[in-house]
Amino acid sequence: MTTTHRAQAMAGVLVAVLAAPIVAQTRPGASEQEASPDVPPTVVITGANRGLGLEFARQFSAAGFEVIGTARRPDKADDLRSLGVRIEQLDVTDAQSVEQFAAAIGDHPVDILINNAGIGGRVLSIKDMDAARVRHIFEVNCLGPMRVTQVLLPALRAGDRKLIVNITSMLGSIERNTRGGYYGYRESKAALNMFTRSLAAELEPEGFTCIVMNPGWVRTDLGGSQARLSPAESIGAMITVIDGLTPADTGAFFSYGGERVPW
Numbered sequence: 001m002t003t004t005h006r007a008q009a010m011a012g013v014l015v016a017v018l019a020a021p022i023v024a025q026t027r028p029g030a031s032e033q034e035a036s037p038d039v040p041p042t043v044v045i046t047g048a049n050r051g052l053g054l055e056f057a058r059q060f061s062a063a064g065f066e067v068i069g070t071a072r073r074p075d076k077a078d079d080l081r082s083l084g085v086r087i088e089q090l091d092v093t094d095a096q097s098v099e100q101f102a103a104a105i106g107d108h109p110v111d112i113l114i115n116n117a118g119i120g121g122r123v124l125s126i127k128d129m130d131a132a133r134v135r136h137i138f139e140v141n142c143l144g145p146m147r148v149t150q151v152l153l154p155a156l157r158a159g160d161r162k163l164i165v166n167i168t169s170m171l172g173s174i175e176r177n178t179r180g181g182y183y184g185y186r187e188s189k190a191a192l193n194m195f196t197r198s199l200a201a202e203l204e205p206e207g208f209t210c211i212v213m214n215p216g217w218v219r220t221d222l223g224g225s226q227a228r229l230s231p232a233e234s235i236g237a238m239i240t241v242i243d244g245l246t247p248a249d250t251g252a253f254f255s256y257g258g259e260r261v262p263w
């Protein structure tokens with residue numbers, strides 16, 4: 001079976017698996033000639049120790065994926081560890097940490113990369129803007145996903161899905177910005193969006209699908225307790241969208257429910 005067929009065979013499998021969990025989900029379409037037993041598809045999730053990343057890890061794990069979740073402090077990632085998933089140390093602002101993470105992955109195929117790790121910023125007036133803080137937000141929210149994507153490309157090329165999902169925000173939409181504020185955060189997500197469009201264009205000939213997704217307003221440490229959605233609702237909806245993605249979707253900005261968001 002060709003790589004294309006393998007990727008196509010995988011599309012749609014996740015929803016079915018979520019609806020009826022099975023014990024050993026295999027990487028769909030694995031060649032019948034392969035001597036080794038079927039292996040599950042692999043997803044890498046950054047910032048998986050809490051919030052949306054933890055819920056991504058929980059739901060992908062329940063769906064039978066091999067989950068590699070990253071944490072800045074694996075020794076403190078008790079909730080992630082309780083899922084029984086593989087945990088790797090990663091601080092996306094630290095070049096050495098990123099290199100060590102890439103070495104730990106090695107040539108293990110990665111089907112899906114979810115650049116989820118991020119930090120917020122609630123500075124509402126330009127008079128309160130602190131350049132050092134803005135620089136740090138950019139380091140985490142934009143340069144972080146750029147670094148991680150760069151080092152994981154060989155592993156993603158070896159995977160079947162070739163799917164990169166960058167978690168953005170509605171606050172990163174220039175067209176939807178009518179209220180302003182959130183200095184640093186909005187700009188970092190708009191830059192992440194631009195990175196994703198560039199990546200989509202560059203990797204399109206290789207069959208990659210690179211998108212950004214807005215998770216909605218979700219009850220996490222970042223979103224706060226008043227947010228509309230639970231992590232389970234947001235991630236459940238996003239995984240349904242992710243499951244249905246094809247290379248024709250590359251370069252798109254989706255909301256968690258699958259609606260297109262204007263840039």
Ligand SMILES: NC(=O)c1ccc[n+]([C@@H]2O[C@H](COP(=O)([O-])OP(=O)(O)OC[C@H]3O[C@@H](n4cnc5c(N)ncnc54)[C@H](OP(=O)(O)O)[C@@H]3O)[C@@H](O)[C@H]2O)c1
Nearest residue numbers: 047051052072091092116117118169217218220221222223
């Ligand atoms: N919640 C919402 O309403 C909402 C809305 C729109 C977009 N988003 C986006 O969704 C993503 C996840 O947000 P969340 O709500 O789950 O936030 P969260 O609960 O605050 O979790 C953030 C995660 O990112 C990790 N992280 C922070 N800095 C990092 C770094 N330098 N290197 C590696 N990991 C780092 C954190 O690790 P530590 O525990 O070590 O700090 C944590 O695992 C973010 O990209 C955010 O911008 C969220």
